[in-house]
Amino acid sequence: MPRFTLNLAERPCGGAVPSPPGFAAGALQLRDAVEADPAALQLRDKVVREQKQAAVWQLARSPASQLPMLALMMYMSGSGVQA
Numbered sequence: 001m002p003r004f005t006l007n008l009a010e011r012p013c014g015g016a017v018p019s020p021p022g023f024a025a026g027a028l029q030l031r032d033a034v035e036a037d038p039a040a041l042q043l044r045d046k047v048v049r050e051q052k053q054a055a056v057w058q059l060a061r062s063p064a065s066q067l068p069m070l071a072l073m074m075y076m077s078g079s080g081v082q083a
Helices: 025-036 038-065 067-077
Strands: none
Touching: 038 067
16 A cells, blocks of 8 residues: 555544534434424525525625726726826
């Protein structure tokens, strides 16, 4: 085996891998319970749809928000472009 390879199939300590800091196993059970409830799924889908729509509108309005700054910069530059 070359010197700079790593075999990911072998575990170095031979035991179970500990959970990362801040991980809560109860959160997985809560998520599964929410996904089993159809009303909660519909509410979550509605919220996601509203968030996507808000993001799309923000993206659509972004070019228009640059127009006042562009107009001010054109006014300030005058008739000539200076370096």
